Amino acid sequence: MAAQAGITVDQAVARLEEMAAHGLVVGEQPPPFGDGDPRGAAARTYRASSPSVALTPLLVQRRTSLDQAGAAVTALAEQFRSAASRAAGGVVEVVSGPVAIRHRLGQLLGGARWEVLTFLAESVIAVERDSVHAMEYEALLRGVDFRAVLTRGHLEVPGMWDDVREVTGLGMKMRVAEEIPMRLIVSDRANAMVPLSVAEEPGHADTLVVHGTGLVHALVLLFEQYWERARPLPLAGTKEAQPGGQGLPARSSGGQDGPEPSEQDRQILALLALDVADRTIAAQLDLSLRTVERKIRALMGLASVGSRFQLGAEAVARGWLPADRPTR
DSSP states (O other): OHHHHTSOHHHHHHHHHHHHHTTSEEEOSOOTTOTTOTTHHHHOOEEEOOHHHHTHHHHHHHHHHHHHHHHHHHHHHHHHHHHHHHHTTTSEEEEESHHHHHHHHHHHHHHOSSEEEEEEOSOOSSSOHHHHHHHHHHHHHTTOEEEEEEEGGGGGSTTHHHHHHHHHHTTOEEEEESOOSSOEEEETTTEEEEESOSSOOTTOOEEEEEESSHHHHHHHHHHHHHHHHSEEOOOTTOTTTSGGGOOOOOOOGGGOOOOOOOHHHHHHHHHHHTTOOHHHHHHHTTOOHHHHHHHHHHHHHHHTOSSHHHHHHHHHHTTSSOOOOOOO
């Protein structure tokens, strides 16, 4: 064996004995000349142990060591983030996990005295929509001025249109943008919550809470820029849709009085004005696609127009929808 390995006999014996100590090989034959004979170890024969028996304990040991190292890295990372937060004087804190984030969100919304600004994304990973809706509802009942910018994709979330109509009925002002940069909540222009990572991944639930600094001011300016460019929700009867809280007088094209669309028809018109697909309108209003298409054709006939674009313009002209005049 030593000759095949290109090493001396003593080196081969030393390595075999080391392997035997780890259970990788087993000595088959005792030294023929007694333990004191120098030829004894060299004269022994060795048998390789089964890999599953010999190597599995070593593999488990290595895995355990790696797990322990991973846990140590996680603990060090948490200590680092805590130390960084303290070093910043508590200006920025990292909140991890759905329970902690829900608690901090409740503190921000529950502690708001006069204003909440928010970007609404298509989904909220860390906190369930029902929980957020309840917090918003309570803030609105307290008279907090609530402004929200959402995307058209947000309106595709099942049941979202009913939520939108309810909160706007309570006084929330909403506008629709093509896109928003991230989820955002600003309370009284003093505290804000933003995701730690803009490219959020499923299960990623780390959030930054920023307190009364220039960072919060910058986030407010970002919100105001998107707010100015966004389109008001065309919901009849909402404060945002009707400047000054006054309803717009209904009139018919050419001064002719005619039948008025139903409340459901007005909802269809409102969603059409936001370029929402017919299939999404059907899902939000719990109607069949054919029913939505039939109602749209009937509205076009009622307005005496030949296209959906003309229908939107005529709906505003007749007072079926509020004029698209953004207000703060």
